[in-house]
Amino acid sequence: MVQLLPQQLTISEFIEHYGDNDCYELIDGELIEMEPTGPHEQVAAFIGRKLNVAIDNNNEDFLIPYRCLVKVLYQIRFT
DSSP: OOOOOOOOOOHHHHHHHHTTOTTEEEETTEEEEOOOOHHHHHHHHHHHHHHHHHHHHTTOOOOOOSSOOOOOOSOOOOO
16 A cells, blocks of 8 residues: 655635635644634643733733744844
């Protein structure tokens, strides 16, 4: 039996075909279908809550985007 390897996508291809669809992620060039579940959402909310407390306690100028597509071009530090 022959098993095909998954097709690798570039970030440009991913954005062109799936950029507006939050049901997919690109991980190491592989398209991954995301299925948020109750436990997944609970863990994400817990981590977000803890990170926000740490950000506030340390007076950091960071934010946590919950649903977005991020392409890092360079780091900006807000003062």
